[in-house]
Amino acid sequence: MTSPQSDESHPRIRDHSLLTRIVSADVAAGLIRDGMVVGMSGFTRSGEAKAVPLALARRAATDPVGITLITGASLGNDLDGLLADSGVIQRRLPFQSDARLRAKINDGSVMYLDQHLSETVEQLRSGQFPKPDIAVIEAAAITEDGGIVPTTSVGNSAGFATQARQVIVELNTCAPAALEGMHDIFIPADRPAREPLFLRNPDDRIGTPVIRVDRDRIAAIVLSDRQDSYANLGDADDDTRAISHHITAFLEREVRRGALPPSLPPLQAGIGSIANSVLSGLTDAPFSNMTMYSEVLQDSAFDLMDSGKLDFASASSITLSAARHADVMGRLDHYKDRLVLRPQEISNHPEIVRRLGIVAINTALELDIYGNVNSTHVMGSHMMNGIGGSGDFARNAGLSIFVTKSQAKGGLVTSVVPMVSHVDHTEHDVDVLVTEQGLADLRGLAPRERARVIIDTCAHPGWRDTLSDYFERACRRGGQTPHVLEEAFDWHSSFRTTGAMVRRMANAGTASA
């Protein structure tokens, strides 16, 4: 007997009928044609398909191919940069964080759709955007009955795999076997048959541990052994520690007055050094039996679990620094019963975020004196990364907190401005603002009251007089949200021409009102 199984058996492909689909990355990449919409796994540099996109970038050097690339969020292993440089990425959604791709977005050569991360697969499902021709999904294993076990992120993989004409599975042979069983895959039914999500607590499971795909649509299986990239986490510094301290003290006050339970509501924290530092700060705080219902788990989530403070964490992705990666991945069994990874439409779902009354902590790029937040655009025009899940959480959270350092570029730029140059989160969605200077509790305040508190509490002292000067002159013109429109972006404009925000005080005679 010469069945292919006996020749090509693979411990991670337990459905032997699929063994014949194993091909090289180059062959699989050949399935991707110019003009296609391709859905790839990957979320915050975790769990992305690695070998096939690399092969695609190589091929494009001699055989140009341009695609619409949809992912969960950002790709690791330099793939967004390589695919952008090789001309493969023509259109990209819903998130990215790569410097070279960013350059192409900002020069207008890549069309970038910056989306709420819970919404992408809904748009595919309802026909608002073309469905993927091909899905490329990283897997830790294929089960006996053909189920796909995701790796370190779920992202939009389940939606892509369900909707695409063809599926390429990229089996990562170095993914920890302990990942199997850690996922909870639930795909909402098409409307009008949509049911409530029966998820009442972060540790509830409502789906299956694998992605189910009709075997006939699995067009290729590719073996790979590349690791996830490490998270670029800056170390905590005095400023991030101060922000963390302000938030902890605030949450303690809320618990004392009975507005929050001693275990706090489920927590969400955005990606990056500041949010990671804030969460780590809770290790020393007097809260216990905490839970997370977030989109990404960074080092801090595992610090909190190790400290015994965090009972359970739900997310769509795990992304770790070089310092923690080997440790956590090597001990994944130890965390396994306290973790679940879900599709991003579930981890970020407005229904669940509202139901759980989440405390959401996200990062601002700049904020204005009325509490509007810019989290994406540098000086109003240039994309940094994208809105990500911050809008999914901030709009529906029980408590929405935004954090940033009060200054950037060594004090040449203030993060607290008269008017943000781009709005991602309106004052309606911002309850609390925090910089290293202090915490502004904006709940119950009208815009004019917010301005006073934000200037006095969050702005760096060096900018308070000029901000107050703007605010006072604006108030003389009246309005619910007073502005001197012709000056609102003067600081941003001066940065463009001089490399620094230039302070002007009209009341002091340095400019005219």
Added chain:
Amino acid sequence: MTSPQSDESHPRIRDHSLLTRIVSADVAAGLIRDGMVVGMSGFTRSGEAKAVPLALARRAATDPVGITLITGASLGNDLDGLLADSGVIQRRLPFQSDARLRAKINDGSVMYLDQHLSETVEQLRSGQFPKPDIAVIEAAAITEDGGIVPTTSVGNSAGFATQARQVIVELNTCAPAALEGMHDIFIPADRPAREPLFLRNPDDRIGTPVIRVDRDRIAAIVLSDRQDSYANLGDADDDTRAISHHITAFLEREVRRGALPPSLPPLQAGIGSIANSVLSGLTDAPFSNMTMYSEVLQDSAFDLMDSGKLDFASASSITLSAARHADVMGRLDHYKDRLVLRPQEISNHPEIVRRLGIVAINTALELDIYGNVNSTHVMGSHMMNGIGGSGDFARNAGLSIFVTKSQAKGGLVTSVVPMVSHVDHTEHDVDVLVTEQGLADLRGLAPRERARVIIDTCAHPGWRDTLSDYFERACRRGGQTPHVLEEAFDWHSSFRTTGAMVRRMANAGTASA
């Protein structure tokens, strides 16, 4: 036997134990003290308590009293104006639409919290804002077991009545008896015991027909006989008919390509003449068995029911023009089994809006070339009405449409501007923009692509060249969302000084880039 019941029986107060609580409006208003937080019924000029606030305004002439007034939305019977002029309103949330109150908001003498309408009672419930000292709720009847039957709106009445220390019931003896049974009162449990909302279709009922209040907290019952105000609905004109036509044609195309069902998803339409006209336009469209899941039912909802096209409508309020008021209220029994009125936290709930995949149609004040929408602030500073429920719907809808006329003030002002002077809805939440000029389908487009479509389709032809000129110069500076920040508000600034938006074309040499 001389029980009070026999002396003072009232056909609408069927719980006789409460008859002794009947007092005059002046006596009831006396319960309201300076500094209190007062929650009153009323939503879009319907179902507001009438006699007590009038008495309060009268009393304030000699006995100054200032309160925080929370309602469902806007009050009718000139009450927001009277209470503002008499100095009673010191702080107001979450919505208003009165010219005199607006003046006090914009001059800074009334603090106004403009909120997403689904969120106010959540904030009260979770202790983010002080709970009402007193609730004043209009009722059509009190049932045998003390249940309060609301009138033409539910708004936040159930939340206020449940949370306030004392409740004043204002029994409106001219409210149609047919209102009884039309309401579905559901109050979400406190977290963490919060359950999914088991509402899968607009006609599902999940609550009780009355508001349940502990009898001991009913401090007073006041009889009144004032009608609701009429809605200020402008007649359809050529522009609103053109907008309606564009939307109908678009929805027909979506049905033809299978992206929407022939009955359409449940519809939401904002308040005002344009949205009313759009909905009325569906009377002649080839859709049938339609449903609404909206916050307000205007004349058009009843036009659609009369035409046999609309099977069922769910909302939080009914507000009718002078032309339709007597007719609809007189035949309420006829509509009764096709209507339900819910608390606004349910009519606008993100969970339900997302589940049902609602088509949301809301009104913009201005929109920009990248698809951001201003629906509240005139020239960036001055409040018009408020964001209302538009954010609850636009963020979570299956399809989010914003409508406006392309020009205002006889062509002196363009509604399509380089950058909106205030952001209520970001480009992430805006799928389709419509003016009388045409419809821009923005789905799947990056900001630079959106700009081209919006300028060419939505802007009035007289402004297209100047908008294109701005856009092209902005693109030369680069960015995902290109801007010439120092010019972004030039048109708004010129309006402030000249009463007209002054067009400049830098490329044509009339101004410098």
